[in-house]
Amino acid sequence: MKSASKKERIAQRIARELRDGDYVNLGIGIPTLVANYVPAGLKVIFHTENGLLGMGPYPFEADIDPDLINAGKETVTAITGASYFSSADSFAMVRGGHLDLCVLGAMEVSERGDVANWMIPGKMVKGMGGAMDLVAGSKRTIIAMQHTGPDGSPKILPECTLPLTGRRCTDMIVTDLGVVRITDRGLVLEEYAPETTAADVARATGAPLDISRARPMDV
Amino acid sequence: MPPQILSAAEAVARVPEGASILMGGFGLCGIPENLIKALARHGTRNLTVMSNNAGVADYGIGLLLAAGQVRAMVGTYVGENALLESMILNKQIEITLVPQGTFAERIRAAGAGIPAFFTPTGVGTMVAEGKDTRQFDGREYVMERALGADFAFVKAYRADRMGNLVYRRTTRNFNPMMATAGKITIAEVEEIVPEGSLDPEAIVTPGMFVDIVVRGEVYEKRIEKRTYRTTDRA
Numbered sequence: 001m002k003s004a005s006k007k008e009r010i011a012q013r014i015a016r017e018l019r020d021g022d023y024v025n026l027g028i029g030i031p032t033l034v035a036n037y038v039p040a041g042l043k044v045i046f047h048t049e050n051g052l053l054g055m056g057p058y059p060f061e062a063d064i065d066p067d068l069i070n071a072g073k074e075t076v077t078a079i080t081g082a083s084y085f086s087s088a089d090s091f092a093m094v095r096g097g098h099l100d101l102c103v104l105g106a107m108e109v110s111e112r113g114d115v116a117n118w119m120i121p122g123k124m125v126k127g128m129g130g131a132m133d134l135v136a137g138s139k140r141t142i143i144a145m146q147h148t149g150p151d152g153s154p155k156i157l158p159e160c161t162l163p164l165t166g167r168r169c170t171d172m173i174v175t176d177l178g179v180v181r182i183t184d185r186g187l188v189l190e191e192y193a194p195e196t197t198a199a200d201v202a203r204a205t206g207a208p209l210d211i212s213r214a215r216p217m218d219v
Numbered sequence: 220m221p222p223q224i225l226s227a228a229e230a231v232a233r234v235p236e237g238a239s240i241l242m243g244g245f246g247l248c249g250i251p252e253n254l255i256k257a258l259a260r261h262g263t264r265n266l267t268v269m270s271n272n273a274g275v276a277d278y279g280i281g282l283l284l285a286a287g288q289v290r291a292m293v294g295t296y297v298g299e300n301a302l303l304e305s306m307i308l309n310k311q312i313e314i315t316l317v318p319q320g321t322f323a324e325r326i327r328a329a330g331a332g333i334p335a336f337f338t339p340t341g342v343g344t345m346v347a348e349g350k351d352t353r354q355f356d357g358r359e360y361v362m363e364r365a366l367g368a369d370f371a372f373v374k375a376y377r378a379d380r381m382g383n384l385v386y387r388r389t390t391r392n393f394n395p396m397m398a399t400a401g402k403i404t405i406a407e408v409e410e411i412v413p414e415g416s417l418d419p420e421a422i423v424t425p426g427m428f429v430d431i432v433v434r435g436e437v438y439e440k441r442i443e444k445r446t447y448r449t450t451d452r453a
Contacts, residue, residue: 049319050245051389058448066248066440067388073246073299073443084388086395086423087245087271088327091320095340114343125307125314126298132346133320136339167343 003146006176009193010144012037012219014103014174017142018044022100023093025049025134028072030144031103047099049090049130054082071130094130095137102138104131106145106173108160111207113170113182115143116162128165135166147175147204154206156180156187177201178217186210191217222382222406222432227257230405230433234263237290239368241326241397242270242280246299246443249390250279251372251407253435258372259283269293269326269368271319271393273300278441284312293366295319299443318346321363323396329367330399330428337362371401374435375424378408379417382426391423398428405431409438 007030015037018024025047026032035057038044046055048070055070056077063077070076078084093099106117115135118128135141148154156173173180178201179191188210192201198211231254234240244250255274259282266289273294274281281300283289291313297303306312317325318340328336337360341347351362373394375384384406386394398404406429 048389050248051392058446060449061447064442064445064447065388066442067390069246069248069389069443071245073248074446075442075444076446078388084386084391086391087319087323087393088396091323095320095324095338122308125304125316127294127296127316128318128346129296130319132318132344133340136342137320164344166341 008033009219010174010176013179013217014142014144015039017101017172018042019100023047023053023098025094025099025102025138027102027104027131027134029105031105032072034103034144047090047093048076049087049094049134051085051087051090052078052082053085053093054079056082091130091133094133097137097139099134099138101140101142102134103142103144104134106143106155108155108157108162109143109145109170109173110160111156111158111182111187113168114160115165115170116160117165119163121163131165135169140171141169143170143173145173145175147177147201154204157206177204178214180205180209189214191215193217221380221426222429224380224411224432224434227253227407227433227436228261230254230431231257231261231263233403234258234370236263237265238263238370239267239269241368241371241401242268243371243373243392243394243397244279245271245389245392247274247279247441249374249386249392249394250274251374251405252279252439253437254372254405254407254433255279255282259286259288262286262288264288265290267291267293267368269366271295271322273297273303275299275443276302278439291315293317295322321346322366323393325363325366326393326396326400329365330396333365335362335364367400367402369402371397371404373398373404373406375406375408377410377412377417378406378429378432379412379414379426381414382406382429382432383417383422384408384424384429385417385421386423395424398424403430404428405433407433407435409435
């Protein structure tokens with residue numbers, strides 16, 4: 001399976017976590033793709049932290065407006081019933097616990113749900129943007145990422161080695177290899193991807209993984 | 220006192236060397252582009268710029284960085300400006316990265332006369348190092364200080380002659396908080412209209428917060444990521 005379609009599959013699987021009426025913030029990259037797979041009949045309202053609740057799809061070319069973007073700096077649209085607000089109000093929504101779900105990418109996740117996704121010391125300095133507020137304030141946080149790094153090294157670890165975005169802030173990790181839930185008793189593999197096995201996923205994971213209840217991913 | 224109405228060049232001439240300036244905008248959306256251009260032309264140096272992002276190499280705050288006018292930068296995400304990223308890695312600029320919600324709230328607090336507040340954001344991370352923490356109702360919070368500046372450069376859609384401001388779509392972002400947190404606030408707008416033309420119910424920034432209004436001469440409104448669709452499917 002090509003990596004593009006694996007990314008689509010991650011997004012598709014996360015979309016099944018959406019509930020009717022959820023207010024949802026999607027991060028940049030794979031998380032953005034989740035919007036393409038909202039199950040039919042479900043009304044989900046997308047929040048973008050630069051100040052829009054009720055973000056719609058990309059505009060038609062003729063309707064592009066430089067005054068209307070998402071937090072990824074992409075031109076977007078607003079749905080009927082949308083609202084605009086300041087960054088202070090936007091983060092009151094986030095920090096105040098009004099957001100049902102945020103989906104973010106990550107470079108590392110620890111077995112307790114710590115997330116690192118904003119900095120590689122000495123190499124990459126981009127900044128945390130809204131990620132620290134989102135993981136601290138959302139009712140649920142799902143991480144969307146590749147299960148391992150480009151060299152095959154695990155990204156799910158006993159402890160993160162990179163500077164943290166937040167501690168104990170992840171509920172679930174969805175990767176190209178499977179669905180991992182973070183529980184008080186450690187990592188639990190709930191589903192594994194069609195072309196893999198539960199044992200393969202455990203080998204690609206840098207921390208103990210309970211695979212006793214794992215079943216094939218249904219996508 | 221109702222605001223003065225000045226040109227961009229006249230307004231930025233008030234900014235002394237070494238000043239700190241809050242600059243509105245998210246990415247390139249809702250930035251005071253005419254004020255930034257005028258400040259680059261004026262050549263004022265040793266500035267501390269506080270803005271969510273740092274523009275791109277040849278537009279927005281990037282113009283000030285490229286000209287070596289910025290001594291220190293406070294922001295949340297600077298990934299779109301490759302020049303700044305290399306300046307940071309080579310230690311040519313002092314950079315402070317702040318979580319975006321904390322950045323917004325620190326500025327709001329400064330404008331509202333609140334010296335500090337507690338937030339759950341960043342607890343247990345580098346951001347909390349050296350800061351006071353405190354438990355409230357069983358959860359840990361970190362204390363963050365207010366963030367004001369000598370000047371605020373904000374961008375609004377329209378101003379009336381009272382200095383009341385309205386914004387358009389997602390250009391609002393940090394501009395309303397920044398308008399409250401500059402000792403001198405300069406609002407750049409696309410149009411100045413007579414009193415009474417703006418609906419009092421719809422005013423986002425009351426004129427009290429605005430000292431100078433500038434009508435921007437030219438708007439490029441550059442788009443960072445021009446995304447669009449060609450079919451009805453999103």
